[in-house]
Amino acid sequence: MLDTLSAQNALSSGQSSVLTYSAYRMQAQKMACPRNAKAQDFCSISTLQLPKELHMELNETPNQTCIQACIACATACNQCFAACLQEVDVKMMARCIALDVDCAAMCSLAANAMARKSEHAQAICALCAKVCRACGDECAKHDAQHCKACAEACYQCADECAAMTSAH
Structure with missing residues (x-):
């Protein structure tokens, strides 16, 4: 990993592609949080952006389509779960x-x-x-729109995960 001085030099000279992600975060954190910050002070690097080259490297993985399908499915399942709890007959939605x-x-x-x-x-x-x-299969049994949307996301994710496992 690059030391702080190397990271700072790379940042200031525009050679961001030589930075590792952890070195970049370390330097960005130092820039965002002054050394005299107190424990109760909130220091954030959320306003700092990753260099384009590093951002691309982090987002390009061989299984990106499957990762995105998994994230979409998890989101749909969480939304379905929350909506099922609002149904009149929650017990019917238990499974x-x-x-x-x-x-x-x-x-x-x-x-992950x-x-x-x-x-x-x-x-x-x-x-x-x-x-x-x-x-x-369970969500497809229900007429609620949130269940239908969840079922669709689940089937898409199942297909992507199956393809991922057969590709390796």
Whole structure:
């Protein structure tokens, strides 16, 4: 990893492509938080942007389509879960709610595993496809629009995860 001086020099000279992400964050944090900041002071680098080259490297992974499908499915499952809790007969939606929670958690795990290129990503995605199909099948039984949207996202994610596991 680059030391602080190298990171600062690279930032000021425009050679951002030589920075590792952690070196960039370290330098950006120092620029955003003065050394005399107190513990209760909030220091943020959220307003600083990554150099374009580094941003592209972080977002280009071999499984980007599958990662995006997993994130979309987790979001749809969380929305379905929340909407099911507002239904008149929540007890009738119990299995849907349980599978929404399981599926959202599994999809988040799968997306994170692929993003960090985990050695277990293929096995995780195989299980994710199975959970997504089960959730999609349950949601498809219900007439609510949130369930229909969730089922569609689940089936899309299951297909992407299955393709990812067969491609490796």
